[in-house]
């Protein structure tokens with residue numbers, strides 16, 4: 198039985214998912230069975246550059262030995278105690294991660310969406326207990342085209358019809374304003390009972406939409422002015438992806454232990470992390486805040502059976518050690534500049550791409566076609582044939598987010614694949 202299962206082809210495995218799995222994704226038809234660093238292999242043995250990195254969860258590269266080593270060691274020792282008892286891994290993780298990001302406290306969860314939910318709950322409770330907002334009246338400002346996950350509350354404040362339609366009734370208490378619009382934020386903050394502003398420093402899912410360079414600093418200033426909790430969702434942008442430890446750090450170049458040196462440094466009241474906090478090895482997410490905010494959560498008021506389990510704790514520490522040991526923020530910054538320079542060179546040669554945008558190694562190219570055209574998809578299929586896998590986001594945009602361990606030679610190899618594909622492409 199197992200020997201026949203091992204020999205299934207890509208086509209058979211795709212059919213199996215089609216028949217037995219819920220159709221909640223539309224994957225590129227490539228079936229992966231192995232990963233190492235910046236590379237993945239399909240079941241037929243074809244090798245690809247991974248240009249999605251599991252939506253920026255695999256920033257440290259596939260199967261990083263330091264992270265996998267921590268997982269294996271802990272797996273033989275103790276996996277789960279629940280928080281009904283203490284374990285010897287959670288405290289050291291909490292100390293490490295709060296020192297790493299410079300906050301008083303952390304609350305560990307599992308998925309990104311759970312961490313966003315956690316931040317919303319903390320923000321509301323803090324508003325009622327410390328800021329005198331009347332019970333059940335708190336409002337949180339969010340942005341158009343946001344992506345914060347898939348729970349019922351989170352899709353309630355999404356404006357993506359696919360994500361939202363027929364999942365109502367929706368959770369009230371959110372005000373949606375245009376992204377990258379300081380005036381709109383200023384106006385919304387003047388409404389009564391505003392508790393928080395929840396924002397992505399760069400909108401990843403929306404197509405790597407990069408706001409004006411002073412947007413985060415202005416938002417911070419306005420939130421301070423109105424005494425409103427500033428919540429940065431760094432689930433995709435955080436952990437070195439955009440060339441700094443957090444995207445809100447602006448051009449701060451510190452690696453690991455944040456030194457908060459530069460004037461562009463913006464410090465949110467609450468930071469939400471997920472994805473790369475485990476290097477893609479295990480689901481780990483986290484919410485960071487200082488005591489004044491985090492202490493509103495008392496026993497019984499929030500939790501998760503798996504949140505902060507010993508495996509998660511060891512994996513996350515190892516994953517963050519890789520970020521600083523290998524200077525991945527610095528590398529993302531350097532490789533990102535090179536990548537955008539090369540893309541701009543290619544754009545000169547083709548009408549197919551109108552623009553490259555992004556920061557660090559979170560980038561996207563805009564395809565010169567309508568959002569409902571299949572051009573971006575067809576291009577991704579052609580790149581796959583040429584050994585590089587990426588995925589369209591929002592129709593005519595292709596996101597390029599390789600693991601941050603990519604070196605210059607590999608990056609130039611990828612640029613050559615992208616160039617060759619674009620120049621040979623016929624609609």
Ligand SMILES: *Cc1c(COP(=O)(O)O)cnc(C)c1O
Pocket residue numbers: 252308309310311313344345346347397401402430431432433434471472
């Ligand atoms: C992926 C993502 C989430 C949700 O994380 P999950 O682990 O998929 O629940 C939340 N916010 C942002 C910005 C994301 O990119």
